[in-house]
Every structure is written in C-alpha cells, then in structure tokens.
Amino acid sequence: MHVFLRENVRLISMEENQELEQAKKERRLVIPGDHLGDEQAGHGTYVVEGKVYSKYIGLAEVRNGKHIVIPLAGVYSPKRGDGVIGKITDIIFQKWIVDINSPYEAVLPLSDAVEGFVDLTKEDLTRYFDYGDIIFAEISNVNRQKQVQLSMRSPKCRKLWGGRLIKVTPAKVPRIIGRQGSMVEMIKKLTGTQIVVGQNGIVWVRGDNEDLAAETVLTVERLSHKGGLTDYIKETLEKKVAELKPVKDEEKVEEAEENLEESGEEEL
Amino acid sequence: MKESKVKDEKRVDGRDFDETRPIEAKAGILHRAQGSAMFKFGSTMAIAGVFGPRKVFPKHKEKAERAILRTDYRMAPFSTKERSRPGPSRRSTEISFVTRNAILPVIVTEDFPKTSIDVVVEVLQADASTRCCGINAAVLALADAGVPMRDLVVSCSAGKVNGKIILDIAGEEDTEGEVDMPVAWYPKRKEITLLQMDGIVTPGEAKEILHLALKGCERIYKDMQESLRSKYTIEESKGDV
Amino acid sequence: MIEMDDLLIRKLVKRGKRLDGRNFDAYREVSIETNFINSAEGSARLRLGNTEVVVGVKMGIGTPYPDTPDEGVLVVNAELVPLASPEFEKGPPGEESIELARVVDRAIRESKCIAFDKLCIEPGKAVWMVNVDIDVLDDDGNLIDASCMAAVAALATAKMPEYEKNDDSYKVNFDKKSESLPMKCLPISTTFVRIGDAILADPALDELNAMDARLTIGTLDDGKEIKLCSMQKGGSNGLAVGQVEQIIDLAIEKGKELRKIVKAEKE
Numbered sequence: 181m182h183v184f185l186r187e188n189v190r191l192i193s194m195e196e197n198q199e200l201e202q203a204k205k206e207r208r209l210v211i212p213g214d215h216l217g218d219e220q221a222g223h224g225t226y227v228v229e230g231k232v233y234s235k236y237i238g239l240a241e242v243r244n245g246k247h248i249v250i251p252l253a254g255v256y257s258p259k260r261g262d263g264v265i266g267k268i269t270d271i272i273f274q275k276w277i278v279d280i281n282s283p284y285e286a287v288l289p290l291s292d293a294v295e296g297f298v299d300l301t302k303e304d305l306t307r308y309f310d311y312g313d314i315i316f317a318e319i320s321n322v323n324r325q326k327q328v329q330l331s332m333r334s335p336k337c338r339k340l341w342g343g344r345l346i347k348v349t350p351a352k353v354p355r356i357i358g359r360q361g362s363m364v365e366m367i368k369k370l371t372g373t374q375i376v377v378g379q380n381g382i383v384w385v386r387g388d389n390e391d392l393a394a395e396t397v398l399t400v401e402r403l404s405h406k407g408g409l410t411d412y413i414k415e416t417l418e419k420k421v422a423e424l425k426p427v428k429d430e431e432k433v434e435e436a437e438e439n440l441e442e443s444g445e446e447e448l
Numbered sequence: 449m450k451e452s453k454v455k456d457e458k459r460v461d462g463r464d465f466d467e468t469r470p471i472e473a474k475a476g477i478l479h480r481a482q483g484s485a486m487f488k489f490g491s492t493m494a495i496a497g498v499f500g501p502r503k504v505f506p507k508h509k510e511k512a513e514r515a516i517l518r519t520d521y522r523m524a525p526f527s528t529k530e531r532s533r534p535g536p537s538r539r540s541t542e543i544s545f546v547t548r549n550a551i552l553p554v555i556v557t558e559d560f561p562k563t564s565i566d567v568v569v570e571v572l573q574a575d576a577s578t579r580c581c582g583i584n585a586a587v588l589a590l591a592d593a594g595v596p597m598r599d600l601v602v603s604c605s606a607g608k609v610n611g612k613i614i615l616d617i618a619g620e621e622d623t624e625g626e627v628d629m630p631v632a633w634y635p636k637r638k639e640i641t642l643l644q645m646d647g648i649v650t651p652g653e654a655k656e657i658l659h660l661a662l663k664g665c666e667r668i669y670k671d672m673q674e675s676l677r678s679k680y681t682i683e684e685s686k687g688d689v
Numbered sequence: 690m691i692e693m694d695d696l697l698i699r700k701l702v703k704r705g706k707r708l709d710g711r712n713f714d715a716y717r718e719v720s721i722e723t724n725f726i727n728s729a730e731g732s733a734r735l736r737l738g739n740t741e742v743v744v745g746v747k748m749g750i751g752t753p754y755p756d757t758p759d760e761g762v763l764v765v766n767a768e769l770v771p772l773a774s775p776e777f778e779k780g781p782p783g784e785e786s787i788e789l790a791r792v793v794d795r796a797i798r799e800s801k802c803i804a805f806d807k808l809c810i811e812p813g814k815a816v817w818m819v820n821v822d823i824d825v826l827d828d829d830g831n832l833i834d835a836s837c838m839a840a841v842a843a844l845a846t847a848k849m850p851e852y853e854k855n856d857d858s859y860k861v862n863f864d865k866k867s868e869s870l871p872m873k874c875l876p877i878s879t880t881f882v883r884i885g886d887a888i889l890a891d892p893a894l895d896e897l898n899a900m901d902a903r904l905t906i907g908t909l910d911d912g913k914e915i916k917l918c919s920m921q922k923g924g925s926n927g928l929a930v931g932q933v934e935q936i937i938d939l940a941i942e943k944g945k946e947l948r949k950i951v952k953a954e955k956e
Contacts, residue, residue: 211676212591213599213636226598235556235596237676254594255501283501283563326561538787545784552925639927645920646799651937654917658933
C-alpha cells in the first residue's frame with residue numbers, strides 16, 4: 181500500500197531514499213487491538229504483558245525505537261507546544277475562554293496575551309480580543325485535569341482578521357503542512373493566499389483565491405494517506421491557477437512570499 | 449402438525465446449524481457523525497453513529513478521571529412487521545443499557561477525562577438479533593470515530609429451536625425458538641461482556657449454546673476487522689489518479 | 690455521600706472474606722411474609738439481609754395480545770421508592786428500575802410458571818391480566834433476587850377474584866376471592882458477582898458497587914430436574930467462559946435452597 185513518508189525527514193541522497201523506502205514498508209495500516217510488537221510503546225498504543233497493541237485505526241511505525249500509531253480519525257487532544265486556532269467565546273475576570281475545537285476549552289490569561297500593564301478598572305478586555313475573534317495561539321500548558329492554557333507570547337501568535345476557517349481531521353494536519361511545510365507553502369504560493377494551519381484541525385485561509393486554496397486543503401485531507409501527493413496537488417493546482425488568473429502571476433508570487441513570514445504553521 | 453422449521457440435517461434457509469446469516473459490515477457511512485457504521489445479519493440491519501469525545505451535558509454527569517459512554521438503542525417504527533411505537537420503551541432502555549456494558553470494557557476511557565462518548569444505534573430492519581447487530585455496528589462506528597479502544601467487541605446469538613442448538617436464530621425459526629442467548633465477546637481478553645438468555649434449557653445445553661455463540665463471535669470478529677481495514681484500502685485505490 | 694471504599698471490598702475478597710462475614714456462596718437470611726395487603730390479590734414482603742421489597746399482585750380483565758388470544762397477560766413493573774436509598778430520585782423510571790422489572794419479568798415469563806391458558810375468559814376478547822408491582826423499600830443490594838422471590842411468593846399465594854358478565858362486558862368482583870392463581874412451578878432468580886477472580890453469591894450493595902461483573906440466572910424445577918430459564922449479565926466488565934459455567938452450577942445449587950423457602954410459604 182502507499183503510505184506517506186515521515187514529514188520530518190529530509191529527502192536528498194539515494195541512500196537516504198532507500199532507507200525511506202524501507203520505512204515506508206514498515207508503516208502499515210492497523211486497527212484497534214492489532215499486535216505491533218514487543219518493544220517500547222509510544223503514543224496511540226497500549227501494553228498488556230509486555231506486548232504492544234494499537235488503540236486506533238491508523239498508521240503504525242517505529243519511531244526512535246518506539247511503536248507509535250498515528251490515528252486516521254479522532255478529536256483533537258490538546259498538547260503542550262501545539263499552535264492552535266481558536267475562537268474567543270467568553271471573558272471571565274482576567275482571562276479569555278477560547279474554543280479550540282476540542283472537548284476541552286482553553287484559557288488565555290491576560291498576562292500571556294498582552295504586553296505591559298493593563299488597568300482593568302479603566303480598560304475593557306474586548307479592546308484586545310472580542311467575542312468571536314479568531315486567534316492563533318500556542319498551548320503553554322495542559323495539566324492532568326485537562327485544563328488548557330494558551331499564550332500569545334510567540335511572535336507567530338496573532339489575531340486572524342477576515343478570511344475563512346476550514347475544519348479538517350486533526351490527525352491529518354501533518355499532511356496539510358507537509359514535509360518541512362512543503363505542502364502548505366506550495367498552496368500559498370500558487371494560490372497567493374495567506375494560510376495558517378492549527379494543529380487542532382482548523383485551517384485559516386485569506387486572499388483573493390480563498391475558494392481554490394480551501395478546496396485544495398480539503399483535497400489534501402481527503403487523499404492524505406496517498407503517496408506522491410505533493411506533486412499531484414502541485415500539478416492540478418498549477419492548471420487551475422492558470423485558468424483562473426492568466427495575467428497576474430508575478431504579483432501573486434510576490435505577495436505570497438510576503439505572507440510566508442507571517443504565517444505560523446507548525447510541524448509534527 | 450405443521451412442518452418444522454428445523455429438520456434433521458439443514459435449516460429452513462439452507463444454513464448449517466453453526467452458520468450465521470450472511471454478514472455485511474461497512475464503516476464510515478455518515479457525514480455528520482464523527483464515526484459511523486452499518487452492520488447486517490441477513491435482513492437485520494443497524495446503523496450506528498458516534499459523537500465525541502465531547503463536553504458532557506448535563507455537566508453533573510461528568511467524571512473527573514475518565515470519559516463516560518452513553519448508548520442509545522432505537523428501533524425505527526417501520527423496522528418491524530407491525531409498526532413499532534416510536535420513542536423509548538422499556539425494552540429499548542434495557543438494550544441501551546446492556547449495549548453500553550458490552551462495549552465499555554474495550555474503550556480507553558481514561559484518555560479523555562471529563563468528556564462523553566455518545567453512541568446512537570438505529571435499527572432499520574429487525575429480524576432477530578437486533579441487539580447483537582447494534583453492538584457490532586456501534587463498535588465499528590467507535591473505531592471509525594478514532595475513539596481509543598483496546599480491541600473490538602463482537603456480538604452474536606445462539607439458541608435452541610425444536611431441540612436443536614443453532615447459531616443466529618432468524619426468520620421463521622424465530623417463531624419456534626425455545627431459547628435465545630445473545631452474547632458479546634472481548635476476544636483479546638477472552639471475556640464475555642454481554643450475556644442474556646430467554647427460555648428453558650438444562651445446564652448442559654446452556655453451556656453448549658454459549659460455546660456455539662462464542663464460535664460465531666470469533667468468526668464475525670474477522671469480518672469486522674476486515675471491514676475496518678478495507679475502508680482505508682478502498683479509499684487508496686480510488687485516490688490513485 | 691462517601692460510600693464504602695471499593696478497594697477495601699476488593700482487598701477483603703482477595704483474602705477470602707466478605708464485609709458481613711459470609712462465605713462466598715452464602716445468601717443473606719431471607720424472611721417472607723405473604724398476603725398482608727388486603728387490597729391486593731397476592732402480596733409478599735421480603736427481606737434479604739437489609740434489603741427489603743414489597744410485591745403486590747393485582748388482577749384485572751383485559752383484552753389478550755393478538756398472537757396469544759387465549760392466554761392471560763403478565764405485566765411486571767418496578768418502582769425504586771425514594772425512601773429506599775439516598776440515590777433514588779423521583780421521576781420517570783430510570784435504567785436500573787427498568788432492568789429490574791425486565792429481568793424479574795423474564796425469569797417469571799420464561800419459566801412458564803403461570804398457567805396462562807387457564808387465565809382465558811373468552812378467547813380473543815377477555816383474559817386475566819396479572820399485574821406484578823414491585824416496590825423497593827430498602828436497597829442494600831441484590832434487588833433482582835429479592836424482588837423475584839417476593840413476586841413468585843406473591844403469585845403462588847394469590848387468590849383470584851370472581852367476575853360477572855353483564856351483556857358484553859366483564860366486571861371483576863374483588864370481594865369474592867376463592868381459587869388460587871394456577872402455578873406450575875416456582876422460578877428462582879440467583880445473582881452472582883465477580884470481584885477480581887472470586888465469585889460471590891447474593892451481593893450486598895457495597896459489593897455491587899465494587900464488582901467487575903454480575904450474572905443473574907433464573908432456574909426452575911419441573912419435577913424431574915432443575916433447568917435454566919433466563920440469564921442477564923450486568924456490570925461494565927466481562928466474565929470468562931469458565932466463570933459463567935461455574936455460576937450456572939452455583940445457580941442450580943442456590944436455587945434449590947431458595948426454592949424451599951418460597952415453597953414453605955406456599956404450603
């Protein structure tokens with residue numbers, strides 16, 4: 181079967197390529213209860229009497245000597261360090277409550293959102309983030325009680341103005357980002373849109389070609405467990421872009437390059 | 449005296465005594481549900497959908513250290529020859545309850561504390577073994593939804609008709625059925641998670657029926673695993689542009 | 690409210706002990722009082738340890754089911770009265786009371802102990818309806834066995850009222866009761882729980898809260914041998930095949946003991 185390569189591997193030499201071919205074969209489709217081996221257990225697995233089994237329908241592989249399973253479906257479970265896109269749903273005392281497309285809502289404390297002193301007797305917090313605002317934020321902590329804390333301290337964190345949101349299966353986010361961001365960068369460049377991908381399965385798209393970019397992201401999600409996807413997407417997208425705007429190509433590329441720096445996508 | 453539905457050698461529908469009706473299983477059939485599946489035992493058909501893990505409403509039902517599983521077994525009014533009254537009945541409440549207990553042991557509830565996993569089972573066509581059919585559909589839907597699970601639970605029934613012990617009583621046999629025993633099985637742990645029985649049997653017969661039902665479960669287990677794997681392999685070939 | 694610690698129960702069981710000092714296969718003491726409610730055709734008040742239930746049998750005349758036009762009708766209902774436990778709330782019946790009613794119903798119905806064919810007044814038109822109502826007054830666990838035993842005792846000692854025919858309708862005369870309700874056998878429900886690897890008979894409430902799995906088996910004595918008539922597994926964990934077989938054998942044994950108690954009440 182066709183499976184994806186690990187996205188954090190640089191693909192250069194033939195030797196490396198062969199190794200990857202090997203890794204590809206070892207990555208297989210598993211379902212709950214499938215026996216993976218007797219070595220160390222990583223995420224997506226459980227152990228009974230020294231044997232490692234899968235907890236999900238997903239792709240199993242050995243990473244750093246551990247068996248892991250990347251699920252092909254499921255809700256977003258917040259992890260520290262993840263960049264997520266969320267919506268402000270409430271403001272309580274000195275905190276914003278943020279819906280992060282997960283069973284657990286997140287909290288953004290004032291001190292992690294705004295630089296300097298804010299006099300709450302004079303200022304209304306909606307001045308910074310209002311109800312319904314969309315933000316890109318980083319998860320700074322998740323405790324055992326599944327209380328999730330967000331931070332806006334990283335420079336890539338910001339409010340997302342306008343544009344539109346697309347929902348994808350959180351487990352498929354790494355596919356949308358691509359190896360070292362290759363997939364999302366390519367879509368941005370060719371469509372001339374700004375794209376921000378949250379690990380929580382929310383993708384924000386803004387630009388003249390929003391429709392095309394959104395459609396492409398959903399195509400990537402749908403075909404996510406196929407090989408050679410980047411090339412395939414590139415080819416089809418180039419055709420579509422040519423049909424759309426045959427003249428203004430140059431401008432678009434320039435604009436896209438600008439956007440590169442703004443976006444805050446994450447890698448697995 | 450009318451002709452019996454179970455003769456010496458074969459059953460009225462041509463099956464062997466230890467054979468189930470044809471099984472059909474398909475995961476991922478609905479759009480809005482997080483996970484979904486259809487399961488058929490011959491003409492008995494159930495569809496299951498899963499929502500969650502999600503926030504618990506009402507909040508007081510929430511468990512601090514694990515997810516709660518909620519199951520809702522329903523029968524469509526047109527699923528039986530005589531129209532069945534829509535809405536919950538005592539029967540459906542009890543089946544919802546035993547379905548939950550049958551499935552719960554495989555769910556890794558501690559992975560999603562303070563959430564609920566909601567399973568809805570809709571029986572569209574009823575010709576015996578609806579609870580077994582519903583459990584199988586629910587289990588496939590849960591796996592399809594990406595809910596963490598240790599294994600699949602499989603369900604099948606066996607019983608006694610005209611003195612013969614047979615697997616998966618259905619159709620005309622049902623009206624002559626003396627004993628019916630629905631069973632659910634957790635294969636990896638070799639544990640029975642659902643066990644009910646109606647009808648008069650000797651202790652020896654009860655044990656024999658149980659063993660036959662488990663034999664059926666083991667076979668259906670393979671079919672269910674296959675249906676889950678095929679959902680993704682089929683998508684792959686389709687995607688090869 | 691803080692309930693008894695599950696861990697304590699499990700620890701005790703591992704050492705071969707129960708909180709109330711019983712042996713694993715022992716039932717709590719049973720006491721029955723029958724026919725103490727005059728307004729009912731049959732009644733029983735039963736105590737099983739600290740668990741207490743009252744069952745009343747009321748009879749009426751109704752129309753039979755279309756598929757059994759010449760047989761009487763049995764309806765079992767259970768009510769967890771709020772005074773029986775701080776956990777019980779008023780309102781429509783919950784899962785627990787529905788399961789209780791249905792498991793008791795099944796043990797009685799499947800045993801075919803009531804001679805339904807003798808409860809026909811006019812085929813297709815009028816038959817006796819037997820309503821069994823279970824009122825749980827004190828819940829210290831194992832409501833199923835207590836309720837089933839009380840229900841069977843109430844049925845076995847019930848007296849049928851007489852009826853009059855006026856033109857086309859039947860009227861029950863509750864003031865005249867003569868014949869006994871026709872009973873062919875006495876079904877007995879026996880419940881066991883698995884806690885760890887141990888199998889315990891007649892679980893008390895604390896044991897039910899700590900259990901892994903529960904299995905209730907209905908048995909009957911047809912005069913020749915003891916047979917099974919119903920089974921219901923409960924609890925959110927499983928049972929091994931060997932454990933089910935062990936419980937089947939235990940159910941036969943314990944059923945004999947309990948049947949004697951109900952039989953004595955009938956005679």
